[in-house]
Amino acid sequence: MKTLNLFKLIALLLVSSIFQVVTAQTAKTLVQNNLLKNENYLQISPRAGYDVPFYSNDTPYIDYKGGLDLGISVDYYWKWFGVGADVDYIANTPESTYPTQGLFNRGNVPLTSFNLSENGIKRFFYGIGPDFKHQSNSGKWVYELNTRAGLSSIKGGRTELRETTTMANELLNFHAGYNAKNVLTAKGQVRVNYFFNQFFGVHAGAYYMRHFDVEELVDPTLGIAASYNPFITTTGTAGQSITNLDPKNFPNERIEPLKGAISSVGVFAGISLKLASNKTEKTCKACPIYSLAVTARDKYTKEILPDTDVVVKNLKGEVAQTGKTNAYGVVVFNNILPDNYTIDGMLYNTKMESNSTAVNEFKPKETLQKEILYTDLNFILKGKVVVCNSPNAIEGVSVNLKNLVIAEQKNSLTDDKGEFVFNVAKNTTYEVYGKKNNYFSQTETISTKDYDRNTTLFVKLEVCMEEADCGKAIGLKNILYDLDKYFIKEAAKKELNRLVQFMQDNPAISVEVSSHTDSRASHEYNATLSQNRANAAVDYVVSQGIDRKRITGIGYGETKLLNKCADGVDCSENQHQLNRRTEMKVICPN
Template identity: 60%
Template sequence: MKAFMKTVVLLVVFACTWGSVAQTHPDHNYWQLSPRVGYDFPTYDNDTPFIDYQGGIELGLSVDYYWRWFGIGLDLDYIKNSPESTFPIDNLIDISGTTLTDFSLREEGITRLFYGIGPNFQYVSPSNKFKAELNLRGGLASIKGGLTELRENTVINDRLNFHAGYDEGSVLTGKAQLRFTYFFNQTFGIHAGAYYMRHFGVQESLDGGVAARYYDATISEQGSSLTGDIYTRAEACEHDISSVGVYAGVTIKLKSKHDNKCCTTCEKYSLAVTARDKFSRQVLPDTDVALRDTAGNIVQTGTTNTFGIVVFNDIAKDDYVIDGQLYEVGLTTNNAGASEFKEGQTLQKEILYEDENFILQGKAVICNTATGLPGVDVIIKNLTAAEQKSTITDENGTYILHIGQRGSYELRGKKDKYFSQTVTINPAEYDRSTTLFVKLEICLEEAECGKAITLNNILYDLDKYDIRPDARPELNRLAQFMKDNPGIRVEVSSHTDSRASDSYNQTLSQNRANAAVDYVVSQGVSRSKITGKGYGESRLLNECADGVSCSETKHQINRRTEMKVICN
C-alpha cells in the first residue's frame, strides 16, 4: 500500500514538472497520467452462503499514450475489500436445544493489486475541453487475504462458518473502463468514470486441509437453530471474482517533445479569424473557433471577442482548417494555407454563419425589475406547426433559442409558484437580411400566498359579463399557470367602479368572476382548484367613490380582474 502511494506521488510530481515545459497544445501524440480514487463493489462466487463481501476503497493510476483517437495504456489498481460473516447467531440454538452464546469472529481484509495493459479509444469534443475514453486492459492480479472464521467456543467448540480466503500471486484478469474528462486548459483536467473487472480462475487457500466449512441453520421469528448438517469442502476450488467500481481523479496531459510543431528557433505566425453572419454581415461575439491541422487534430481553440474576432498566435507556417460554432450551430469551414502566412503580418480569415433562422436572445426577469431569474424553463411554441421546444435560463436569467422566419410563436416561462407573462412573436416583423438576433424579455411575478395579481385586458362589454375574445389570452395564461402548479388553489376576483348602485355592481362583478372561472375550467383546470368572487365597488384602488367626480381613466383603474393564490 505504501509503495503504491509513493509510486503515484512520484509520477504526479514528474508529470507536473514536465507539463510546465511541454508544448501548450497537446492534441495528438501525447502522454496522459490519470491518478484516481474510487469505491469498488465486489462479487465473490465461492459457494459460501453465510459470507458477504463488502465494498472498499480503490486507488488507481492510468498511464496512456495517444496518437489520435487510438492509444495504448497501462493501469495500476489497488483495491481493498472485506468479508462479512452473516451467520445467524442471534438466539442461536444447537440440535440439543442449548442456546449458544460464546462466539469469536475473525475477518481478514482482501487486497487486490492489478497490473494491466491494453488499447484506448477516445472521442474529443470540438472545443478540446471534453473527452470520453474507453480503456480495455488485460493483465495479472495479486489477491491476498479474506479468511473468515466464526467459532462457537463452549458447547460445539467448532467453526460454524469458515472460508480460508486467497493467496494468489498471478491471476489472469481483464478490465473495461469508461472515463470522462473535462480539461481546464491544455494540460490539467478532472475526470470521473466507472469500470468492470474480472479475475479468472482464482484458487482458494486451504487452512488445516479445509477451504470452506459451515453449519446449516434455519431462521425463524424467534431466532435460529442448527439443523445438524455440516458442509465441509476440503478441495481448494477455482472460481471467478468480479467487481464494478466508480472513481474520480485528475488528468495531466503531456505533449511528446519530439512532436512539437514549433521551437525557439523556428518562425511563428499569427492568424485572426472573424465570425460573421452571412446575411446581415453582423460580427458574432462568443463564437467558439477551432484551428485544426490537415489530419483533423485541434491545434488551438478560442472564442471570439465583442468584435467577433479571435487571434491564434505562435503557430507554425502550415495548412489549417478553421471551424466555428455559435450556440450549437456550425459555421462554414474556411482554410488557411501555408503559403498565405507572411512574416510580421497577421493572416486574416473569415467564417460565416449561414443558418437562416433567427437567434432569440432573451432574459427572464422578475416583473417590474431588471433582476434576472435563473432556473426558468422557457418554452416556445410554434403556433403554426404545433411544435414546441424549451431551454433553461442561466444564473443571470438569460436564454438562447432559435426560431424560423415563418410562422407565429408563443413564448412563456415556467417556474414553481411564478406567474409568467406570455409573449407572441411574429418573425415576419423582422428582416433576416439586416438582423440575426431578436432581443426579447419576459417577466414572471411570484404568486405569493394571498397576493393579488392583476389580469390585464380582461374587458367586458357594458353591463355584460360574457368573456370577450380579447380576454381569452390572459385567462389562458392563468389556466397554464394552474396546470404548471397543480398543487395550488386560486381565487379569481372581479371589481367594478363606483358608478351604478352597490347591489347592481355586486351582482355584475360576481357574474363576471363566475364567467372567468367557467372559462378557465373549460381549459382543463379542475373546478375544485379555482373559485370566483365578485367584490363590486367595495375595493376601490383610488378616491373615486360615490359622489366623487373622476375621469374615465381613473374609473378604469378600479374596473379590474385579479387572481391570487388561496392560503391554506
C-alpha cells in the first residue's frame, strides 16, 4: 500500500508537469525574451537528496532503508524542448528484520548471541533523454520534466545473520546481494527552478527510477542466493513472546538467483547554473525595448507620493518587477515584457488602488505611463524625534501614539533619521511621546479635527526628548500654583504625568523633584512654601503608582536663582517668573 501511494504521487507530479508544458506552447510569452527568459541555453544542475528503494527479491526478513542520492543533470534547451543527461550515485542499506528476541533453536536452547553483517548497496546510474520545460513570464520560475534511459551498476547488499550461542552457528537469515553491471534503467523526474539572475538559481524536485531484471549473486561458499530459517512464535505462560525455529521445516534456501526489478523514489534540491548561448544574447540585443512608468498619487490632494512600494504582476499572480517611487513619486520599469499586468502599491502598510496594463498598450522605445492612487481617508502622521533645543535626530526611540477618543495605542520605532510614521483617523485627538532609556520625552497633543482630508494627507509633528543624565536638572513646564498655595492644579497634572511615564519606562532610576521661588518674601517663607510645593508634586506622582522610595521632593526656596534678581535688586515680573520653577533630575547612584 505504501509503495502504491508513492507511485500515485510520482504519477501525479509527472502528469502535472506534462500538462504545464503542453499548455505553455500556446502562450505567446514563450517566444519573447528578456534578461532571465532565455530560449536556447545550457543548464548544469548538481543536486543532493534522499532515496527510498523497493527491492523485489523475495527476502521477507530484509528491509531496504533509504539513503543518500548525489547527482548532476546537464540539459540543453531549445525553447520548450531539450535533451539532457543524468548521473546519479545512490547509497542504500539493507536491514535484517529476523526476530532475535526470545529466540530458541529446535532443541529449545535459548539463543542469546548473534553475528550480523549488513553491507550497503551502491547504485551508479547514467542516462540520457528528452526534456520539457515551461517558464514564467519573468523567467524566474522554470518547471521541468526530465526523462532518462540508461544503464546502471548495482553492487553490495550482502546480509547475513547467524546465531553464535551454540557450536552449530546456524544461519538464520541471508541474502548474497548484487554485483550487476549494465542494468537497463529508466528514470523520470520533475524539477522546479528559481533563478535569481540570468545565470544562477536553485531547484528542488522528485524522481522515480526503475532498474529492470537485476540478477542476484550466488554465494560461492554457501552455494545459495538467499535463505531464512522458518520459525514459530507463541505466547508463554507469563505472556511473553517466544520464538522457536520450526522443527518441521528446514531452512528455506534459494539456490537459483532471481532476476527482479529494483525501483526507488527520491526527493532532491540543488543549484542551477544557466549558460545562455551567444545566439540568444544577440537576439536579445535586437529585441524591442519596452518601459513602464508608474506614478503614485493621493486621490484627494493630488500630491505625489515618494517611497511607495510598487509591484507589477502578471495574470497568474507572478511578480514581474518591483520598485519604490523616487522623490517625484515615480518608478520606472525598464526592459519589461508587454503583457496584461496588475500594478499594486503600498504606502506605509496601506494598500493603494490598483491599476492595470493591456499587452497592446506597450509600444517599442516608448514608456507606458500608469498611475496608482492612495484612497484611504485617514491621515498619515509623519513625525521626527529630536534632542530638545537642537536639530539632532534620535534613532531607536519607541514612539507611542495614544488615541484619546477610543482608548487605542500604537507603537513605532524611529529610523536612523529619527523619523516615524502612523496612520491616524479623522476627527480624533492623539497624545504622542517617545521612550528610550535615560531620555525624558515631551508629550505632544495633536488633533486631526484641525485638518481637511481634501487638502492634507501628511500631518507633520516633532517630538523633543532631553537626555536625563544623573544630576542634570530638567524643567517641568506649566507647574503653576495659586499665590501662596501649594495644591496641584489640573493644568499641572499633564506635565507631572509625563514624569510618571518616564519613571514607569525607566524602573531602575530614582528622581528628585525640586521647587524654586523668586527672592520676594523672606527666606524662611520661601523655603517652607517651596518644600510644600515639592511635597505636593511628589504626592501626586506617588498617587499614580510610583514607589515613594524612588522619588524625593526638595524645596530650595530662593537659594538657586537663575539670574541676578536677589533681595534688593529691581527686576521685572518676567525676570522673577524665570526663578519660579519646578525641576526634576535623576539621582546619581551613591
